[in-house]
Amino acid sequence: MNAFTVVALLHCFLLAALVQSAPVSLPSNPSQTFKEAVERVMRLVEKIRKDVRSVHGSIINIDGLTLDPSSQTGQLEMMRITLGIPDTPVLKELSEQFTADMCVSRMLAGGRLYQGLLVDLSGRLGGLEALSAELRDLVTHINQMKDTAQLSSDSSDQSSLDLTLNLHGNYDVQVAAHLTLCQLLEFCHDLIRSLRNMALYRPGISWEHTAGM
Template sequence: MKLTVVALLHYFLFAVQSAPTSSPNLSPAFREAAERAKTLVEKILRDIPRAHAASVTAEGLTLDPAAHSANLQMMVTSLGIPAAPVLKPLSEHFTLDDCVSRMSAGSRLYQGLLGVLSEKLSGLSDLRANLRDLLTHITMMQEAAQLGGGVFNQNSSLDLAHRLHGNYDVQVATHLTLTQLRSFCHDLIRSLRAVAAYRHRAAGTR
């Protein structure tokens, strides 16, 4: 009987030690990449008003939320401007892998949309460069924590390119894209902070 108990104890201890942990390996490389990503997102937020002023000249298109109208929302649909992937609080149903994958997909989305719009007007090149660098840091986060790459729909920017039929369409599309990018960046910062808090909780459970 005693031998059986000892054998069972050894079995369960081995099973626990060999089972993959549910907490990802959030290494110093991951933390550094996440911090650099957050710093870059903060810079993008500061640069959006300047980019908007340089590229959007049509009357009535301002970054003031009070100036938004139902007509602009209709333009979102008619121009086919997609919404950014939703970033949720981390949980067992929305994992770190989900979160970082959506960070990457949203950043790629806006880099692609700004790429289309920058062919029509000036003032967006710095934002595109910053989004490219942001993607680099997010990719480093994924690699450091051994996360999946996620799936990105590359057709979004092509759809927009086919629907821009005049200067006003370009102006509205730029305004809407920058407005949505600003909102996405606020979500990014909250999510990057949540990642840091999640790291501390994961470390405390080991």
């Protein structure tokens, strides 16, 4: 085998190794791809926020149960605890203490929580199915956003909840639906704020560096 043949073979082997090890799954522009994923989630959240108001107006028929924050009394808070409606996962501004991974984990936890609550309530009250499907889509979109930026999420606390066990009559069902929709609306507000913050995140760059831009 002459020297030219040896060099040619080595070149072929090197080229094959480089192609095999190339990170083909990464987008060519991670920051732009991530920003587009964030915008898709934000558009869906805006739609959910509008639909919550529409659904509440069509299914809640007890006087005094409105989406006005001033109507949320201490008695309703006690009912929330009695009915077993969980608190909303808290979303904070991105920082070294509250990372993008933590933020997306809580986004997913909130989306799954309210989808599950609406599925439970759908068995006792009509008109919630479409909103539940939108929340299922929201979880899918947030997962896509997470994967685009190669973020990780903590799914260790995925305990199941059957809200219907605590609903003993129409009044309980109405109050539970009202409280769930109120919390979901507030969660959407928090999501929009966090998504705007997430839009500044640069995949592959530490938040400390991003925040200084």
